[in-house]
Amino acid sequence: MEATEEKLSRRNFLKNASTLATGLAVGGVVGGGLFAGGCASNGATKTAMAAKWPWPYQKLDPEVVRKKGYEGYYEGACMYGAVRALVSELSAKVGDPYSSLPIDMFRYGEGGMAGWGSLCGALNGSCAVLNLASDKKTYPKLVTELLNFYTTNSFPSKKHDAYAKFPGQVQSVSGSTLCHVSIANWCKVSGKKALSPERADRCAKLAGDVAAHAAGLLNKMADGTFAAAYTIPPAVQTCRGCHAKGGTLGNIRGKENCEQCHDLNYKAHHPSF
Amino acid sequence: MEATEEKLSRRNFLKNASTLATGLAVGGVVGGGLFAGGCASNGATKTAMAAKWPWPYQKLDPEVVRKKGYEGYYEGACMYGAVRALVSELSAKVGDPYSSLPIDMFRYGEGGMAGWGSLCGALNGSCAVLNLASDKKTYPKLVTELLNFYTTNSFPSKKHDAYAKFPGQVQSVSGSTLCHVSIANWCKVSGKKALSPERADRCAKLAGDVAAHAAGLLNKMADGTFAAAYTIPPAVQTCRGCHAKGGTLGNIRGKENCEQCHDLNYKAHHPSF
Numbered sequence: 001m002e003a004t005e006e007k008l009s010r011r012n013f014l015k016n017a018s019t020l021a022t023g024l025a026v027g028g029v030v031g032g033g034l035f036a037g038g039c040a041s042n043g044a045t046k047t048a049m050a051a052k053w054p055w056p057y058q059k060l061d062p063e064v065v066r067k068k069g070y071e072g073y074y075e076g077a078c079m080y081g082a083v084r085a086l087v088s089e090l091s092a093k094v095g096d097p098y099s100s101l102p103i104d105m106f107r108y109g110e111g112g113m114a115g116w117g118s119l120c121g122a123l124n125g126s127c128a129v130l131n132l133a134s135d136k137k138t139y140p141k142l143v144t145e146l147l148n149f150y151t152t153n154s155f156p157s158k159k160h161d162a163y164a165k166f167p168g169q170v171q172s173v174s175g176s177t178l179c180h181v182s183i184a185n186w187c188k189v190s191g192k193k194a195l196s197p198e199r200a201d202r203c204a205k206l207a208g209d210v211a212a213h214a215a216g217l218l219n220k221m222a223d224g225t226f227a228a229a230y231t232i233p234p235a236v237q238t239c240r241g242c243h244a245k246g247g248t249l250g251n252i253r254g255k256e257n258c259e260q261c262h263d264l265n266y267k268a269h270h271p272s273f
Numbered sequence: 274m275e276a277t278e279e280k281l282s283r284r285n286f287l288k289n290a291s292t293l294a295t296g297l298a299v300g301g302v303v304g305g306g307l308f309a310g311g312c313a314s315n316g317a318t319k320t321a322m323a324a325k326w327p328w329p330y331q332k333l334d335p336e337v338v339r340k341k342g343y344e345g346y347y348e349g350a351c352m353y354g355a356v357r358a359l360v361s362e363l364s365a366k367v368g369d370p371y372s373s374l375p376i377d378m379f380r381y382g383e384g385g386m387a388g389w390g391s392l393c394g395a396l397n398g399s400c401a402v403l404n405l406a407s408d409k410k411t412y413p414k415l416v417t418e419l420l421n422f423y424t425t426n427s428f429p430s431k432k433h434d435a436y437a438k439f440p441g442q443v444q445s446v447s448g449s450t451l452c453h454v455s456i457a458n459w460c461k462v463s464g465k466k467a468l469s470p471e472r473a474d475r476c477a478k479l480a481g482d483v484a485a486h487a488a489g490l491l492n493k494m495a496d497g498t499f500a501a502a503y504t505i506p507p508a509v510q511t512c513r514g515c516h517a518k519g520g521t522l523g524n525i526r527g528k529e530n531c532e533q534c535h536d537l538n539y540k541a542h543h544p545s546f
Contacts, residue, residue, distance in 0.1 A: 053377035104326035108404035117527020119392035131381035254390020261534035
């Protein structure tokens with residue numbers, strides 16, 4: 001087993017290091033081996049272990065997270081904004097290990113991967129934190145609920161209007177997890193351009209809204225009241241009947257709205273329609 | 274400024290803690306304040322700071338990363354597999370801070386976000402590491418090069434054939450960053466089902482292939498030989514001429530292949546065609 005696969009609670013790490021330091025204070029021997037009690041060594045470097053997953057969660061105020069997501073967008077765009085909102089609050093409440101997480105790692109999701117228009121960064125970042133703070137059985141359900149929320153709700157919310165650069169903006173529903181679709185739909189109803197300051201402010205609000213909803217889901221998990229509610233919409237289920245697992249074709253994987261991309265007069269291609 | 278925004282090199286953290294422990298050994302006072310020299314406290318909890326971004330990079334062997342990506346897929350799927358391959362190798366070479374990164378955080382991207390078929394997890398995870406190990410000016414270029422590689426190359430590579438469960442598989446080009454499209458295209462040419470063990474093995478190889486290419490990009494960066502080569506394809510540039518920034522409509526953001534989704538007899542909707 002490799003060093004990185006061994007998990008050690010950081011609290012135990014601190015405790016062990018503290019205990020070791022006590023011993024060292026008595027013995028008077030201090031040096032490069034200080035962390036041997038809590039860390040593995042690969043011969044060349046000392047290594048601190050990642051805290052055991054899932055990381056401990058404490059309930060957050062979604063409205064604080066919402067405002068921080070908005071503010072964080074203007075520091076490092078959508079994915080960074082969402083992660084920063086959740087992790088800075090968890091750092092304040094839980095402390096370590098959240099305070100050791102490199103939030104700057106999550107800049108890359110901006111504009112759907114450095115501007116490519118793929119997956120929405122607010123969603124990408126929020127799901128990373130959902131994963132970090134919940135276990136193997138729970139995180140897929142939380143992720144699914146957040147994706148369903150994102151694709152079916154109207155954004156941006158009005159809850160940023162007290163401090164936003166552009167309060168009272170028109171809302172749109174993306175119907176998709178993709179930045180490209182989410183932005184295009186909003187530009188259509190707002191009449192604003194995709195690289196306008198108004199659209200940027202809309203996405204700043206969205207970073208906060210998605211992170212706030214993620215906090216709400218985690219709060220329910222903490223309370224023991226979270227229940228998975230998502231069901232695949234009938235229109236998607238119709239397509240999946242043949243194309244997904246168990247269907248005669250079984251040639252696709254996914255739960256997104258099929259007709260947003262496959263609207264190419266599909267009836268002509270489907271003998272059953 | 275909040276605690277989480279202050280950055281402290283973990284090497285300095287260890288050095289400071291070690292120095293403090295030396296002092297403690299002399300003074301004989303040891304307790305909860307052990308890490309005060311290297312950490313901030315929010316009053317309730319002791320917090321370890323994230324190491325300063327970007328994290329130090331040392332060149333990796335892409336073939337080692339490729340095999341680890343394949344193996345990691347079978348532990349935690351595509352996003353986890355790609356991150357584990359890169360981060361476990363960086364942990365072995367650099368040690369801390371990579372060894373403190375919670376790799377389990379990156380399970381959520383599996384199957385394009387818990388099976389939704391959105392962004393490919395291998396791409397999502399590899400880009401997170403590209404971001405972590407490069408600076409603000411460089412990471413968008415590395416991400417763009419990796420996305421271009423992913424969307425234009427044939428996968429899976431033949432380089433896993435010595436150990437793969439299903440060697441010699443047929444290859445396909447996705448033309449998209451999306452899991453759904455990538456899998457559907459491969460199922461079409463292979464005749465295999467989307468939830469088949471053969472398709473899973475194809476994606477295991479792909480996790481390794483994408484992580485290996487990311488390592489190659491970072492190696493070039495380390496050598497000072499990385500040069501951004503991506504240019505927007507002519508067909509996409511034609512659409513962007515009106516729809517992207519600077520165009521008369523300016524109503525979209527993105528660089529993906531337009532015609533994969535917008536193939537709805539678009540000439541009828543475009544007076545200029």
